[in-house]
Amino acid sequence: MEASSRDIETLVRREYKAGFVTDVESDAVPAGLSEDVIRLISEKKREPDFMLEWRLRAYRQWLTMRAPQWAHVHFAPIDFQSIVYYSAPKSRDDGPKSLADVDPKLLETYDKLGIPLRERELLAGVAIDAVFDSVSVATTFKDKLAALGIVFCPFSEAVQKHPDLVRKYLGSVVPYADNFYATLNSAVFSDGSFVYVPKGVRCPMELSTYFRINASKTGQFERTLIIADEGAYVSYLEGCTAPMRDENQLHAAVVELIALKDAQIKYSTVQNWYPGDEQGRGGIYNFVTKRGACRGENAKISWTQVETGSAITWKYPSVILEGDNSVGEFYSVAVTNNMQQADTGTKMLHIGRNTRSTIISKGISSGRGQNTYRGQVKVLKSAEKARNYTQCDSLLIGDRCGAHTFPYVEVRNPTASVEHEATTSKISEDQLFYLQSRGLTAEDAVSMVVNGFCKTVFKELPMEFAVEAQKLLGLSLEGAVG
Amino acid sequence: MLTITDLHASCDGKEILRGIDLQINAGEVHAIMGPNGSGKSTLANVLAGRDRYQVTRGTVKYRDVDLLQMPPEGRARAGVFLAFQYPVEIPGVSNIYLLKAALNAVRKSRGEQELDAMDFLALVKDRMQLVEMKEELLYRSVNESFSGGEKKRREILQMAVLAPYLAILDETDSGLDIDALQVVAAGVNALRSPDRAFLLITHYQRLLDYVVPDVVHVLVGGRIVKSGDRALALELERTGYADLTPAPAPATMQDGR
Numbered sequence: 249m250e251a252s253s254r255d256i257e258t259l260v261r262r263e264y265k266a267g268f269v270t271d272v273e274s275d276a277v278p279a280g281l282s283e284d285v286i287r288l289i290s291e292k293k294r295e296p297d298f299m300l301e302w303r304l305r306a307y308r309q310w311l312t313m314r315a316p317q318w319a320h321v322h323f324a325p326i327d328f329q330s331i332v333y334y335s336a337p338k339s340r341d342d343g344p345k346s347l348a349d350v351d352p353k354l355l356e357t358y359d360k361l362g363i364p365l366r367e368r369e370l371l372a373g374v375a376i377d378a379v380f381d382s383v384s385v386a387t388t389f390k391d392k393l394a395a396l397g398i399v400f401c402p403f404s405e406a407v408q409k410h411p412d413l414v415r416k417y418l419g420s421v422v423p424y425a426d427n428f429y430a431t432l433n434s435a436v437f438s439d440g441s442f443v444y445v446p447k448g449v450r451c452p453m454e455l456s457t458y459f460r461i462n463a464s465k466t467g468q469f470e471r472t473l474i475i476a477d478e479g480a481y482v483s484y485l486e487g488c489t490a491p492m493r494d495e496n497q498l499h500a501a502v503v504e505l506i507a508l509k510d511a512q513i514k515y516s517t518v519q520n521w522y523p524g525d526e527q528g529r530g531g532i533y534n535f536v537t538k539r540g541a542c543r544g545e546n547a548k549i550s551w552t553q554v555e556t557g558s559a560i561t562w563k564y565p566s567v568i569l570e571g572d573n574s575v576g577e578f579y580s581v582a583v584t585n586n587m588q589q590a591d592t593g594t595k596m597l598h599i600g601r602n603t604r605s606t607i608i609s610k611g612i613s614s615g616r617g618q619n620t621y622r623g624q625v626k627v628l629k630s631a632e633k634a635r636n637y638t639q640c641d642s643l644l645i646g647d648r649c650g651a652h653t654f655p656y657v658e659v660r661n662p663t664a665s666v667e668h669e670a671t672t673s674k675i676s677e678d679q680l681f682y683l684q685s686r687g688l689t690a691e692d693a694v695s696m697v698v699n700g701f702c703k704t705v706f707k708e709l710p711m712e713f714a715v716e717a718q719k720l721l722g723l724s725l726e727g728a729v730g
Numbered sequence: 731m732l733t734i735t736d737l738h739a740s741c742d743g744k745e746i747l748r749g750i751d752l753q754i755n756a757g758e759v760h761a762i763m764g765p766n767g768s769g770k771s772t773l774a775n776v777l778a779g780r781d782r783y784q785v786t787r788g789t790v791k792y793r794d795v796d797l798l799q800m801p802p803e804g805r806a807r808a809g810v811f812l813a814f815q816y817p818v819e820i821p822g823v824s825n826i827y828l829l830k831a832a833l834n835a836v837r838k839s840r841g842e843q844e845l846d847a848m849d850f851l852a853l854v855k856d857r858m859q860l861v862e863m864k865e866e867l868l869y870r871s872v873n874e875s876f877s878g879g880e881k882k883r884r885e886i887l888q889m890a891v892l893a894p895y896l897a898i899l900d901e902t903d904s905g906l907d908i909d910a911l912q913v914v915a916a917g918v919n920a921l922r923s924p925d926r927a928f929l930l931i932t933h934y935q936r937l938l939d940y941v942v943p944d945v946v947h948v949l950v951g952g953r954i955v956k957s958g959d960r961a962l963a964l965e966l967e968r969t970g971y972a973d974l975t976p977a978p979a980p981a982t983m984q985d986g987r
């Protein structure tokens with residue numbers, strides 16, 4: 249059986265297709281972190297005083313904090329003084345006014361990644377904000393959205409143009425002192441996306457941000473803030489890639505979602521950061537804090553993530569269910585291959601009455617990958633009749649990988665109901681032989697079994713993304729038959 | 731269609747098939763009967779290309795090619811079909827999705843156009859009538875929460891859609907009630923044709939009441955010990971396998987010649 253497990257493993261050997269580097273001149277600050285660097289970043293962004301003060305408060309807090317040690321991941325300590333905290337592609341003036349002003353090399357980069365930014369070539373129905381290293385290089389369909397009162401722009405622009413909204417909501421879900429990486433982000437974040445959907449407006453297209461780390465020795469610290477006002481609806485997609493490099497690069501993002509009464513936010517991620525090579529050299533450290541708050545009655549926040557990349561993933565997209573009858577959902581597919589490590593899951597905090605949450609997590613481990621689901625369901629005293637359903641499945645490919653499940657359940661209200669189901673399975677030789685004897689190649693057979701395993705999550709993704717996610721899994725399963 | 735010569739195969743170092751000779755012509759239905767552990771399923775799996783079994787001697791010629799040189803998917807594409815004794819479950823993969831992927835893989839390898847969704851659905855619905863299967867089963871995951879009878883019908887449906895030249899049914903009748911058995915048999919009979927051959931592997935002669943074979947073979951101890959017509963199956967039912975001992979091993983070539 250040993251041999252056949254290895255055979256199955258060779259089928260999932262992946263090739264990273266987004267690993268190229270774009271040759272652009274960049275404007276970067278020197279490596280290292282100090283109050284001066286933070287002032288410099290803030291100055292480059294011409295931020296109002298309140299932003300700088302907020303950053304400095306975070307920085308001072310961060311100096312007193314230590315990196316969390318509880319995750320089931322292992323890596324050498326990060327030297328935070330060797331990281332470049334700000335890097336932006338140089339442009340003619342202070343930022344492109346329209347797509348015509350965007351450096352053609354950058355447009356080409358996104359084309360190569362399969363994300364055409366020229367609007368005429370766009371899939372109808374998706375507006376994109378492209379973030380390259382530390383800055384947003386292009387945002388499409390801005391005008392069309394503006395006509396509905398929807399704000400979709402780089403975070404740095406929101407700070408200039410909508411300071412009141414930023415001031416009101418920034419840090420209201422993930423406070424600057426929240427955790428080591430979120431606090432670091434609060435001090436040095438450079439850009440990201442900002443979305444505001446006004447009362448009663450249903451955003452007519454998918455909003456999407458595409459993150460790309462290009463420069464070496466650079467960290468990416470983006471900050472995304474999405475606010476759906478009463479009765480509003482928005483579906484937001486996020487994608488990410490980075491070049492192949494031997495060094496590890498840090499990506500410490502923060503995403504905050506706020507859904508007011510009757511509002512709904514659907515947030516989908518396809519994360520394909522460079523995972524490192526087979527020996528575990530290089531790759532992105534993806535240490536991300538994502539949290540949403542259902543602030544009013546009947547609000548709903550839904551996270552869907554497909555995590556295939558990164559050397560190490562540490563993220564727990566969570567929902568704070570404050571409003572009565574509010575709903576939180578978390579659908580996740582996490583793949584670890586070669587030496588990848590993932591410790592991911594969610595937190596559902598039930599505060600309001602009749603709040604409901606659903607957690608569906610699918611972990612796939614292959615090679616020597618380590619995949620951990622870590623989830624917390626907390627029902628407070630006030631959360632009368634709260635309900636949670638958790639399903640947590642692990643699929644093992646080969647015999648050198650690992651799957652781990654750490655559910656934390658804390659219930660303080662006797663009327664609550666919390667369910668947890670978990671399974672662990674292997675792709676069996678029987679399944680592969682069955683599919684092969686129907687005419688499918690071994691690769692296609694593995695891909696079919698894996699896609700079937702992930703189906704309940706994939707069907708939560710918006711159409712275009714579901715296709716991309718399936719392709720991504722397909723890609724990562726490409727390889728020679730052993 | 732199929733010529734098996736002196737086929738020996740083993741699993742985990744244990745020899746199971748000990749010199750099978752079998753000739754099946756297009757249009758014929760052959761039944762292989764035998765007691766448990768005689769090698770019936772091994773023969774089916776070896777023909778389908780399962781790598782758990784090692785062929786140690788002998789040849790298998792299928793439509794003028796060396797079957798043993800082909801990977802399992804190659805055999806499927808060349809028109810060999812195995813209906814499994816225990817079809818596996820594949821959660822999240824719907825029957826219709828698998829059927830379409832399988833059919834198009836086969837068609838593509840033959841240089842034929844892949845069927846589009848409409849034509850494909852029409853074909854499947856047509857073939858479903860053969861096995862009296864409910865349409866909703868198409869959209870369920872492969873074999874998940876299928877009853878034994880449903881699983882076997884689904885195997886026959888796959889066979890009907892893929893239209894193989896050589897269909898091997900590995901104990902498709904086991905675990906079926908009489909109604910399901912009749913449905914499966916009717917499906918097989920409907921697919922009988924001059925350019926298609928069947929190899930029915932069965933423990934009981936019951937199936938042969940409904941699918942009448944041209945030739946019946948008795949497999950004992952990894953070797954075919956007796957062949958005959960339908961009457962042989964009926965006789966076996968009366969006398970059992972006990973009287974049939976493996977034929978003496980054919981004289982093997984000695985070393986040092």
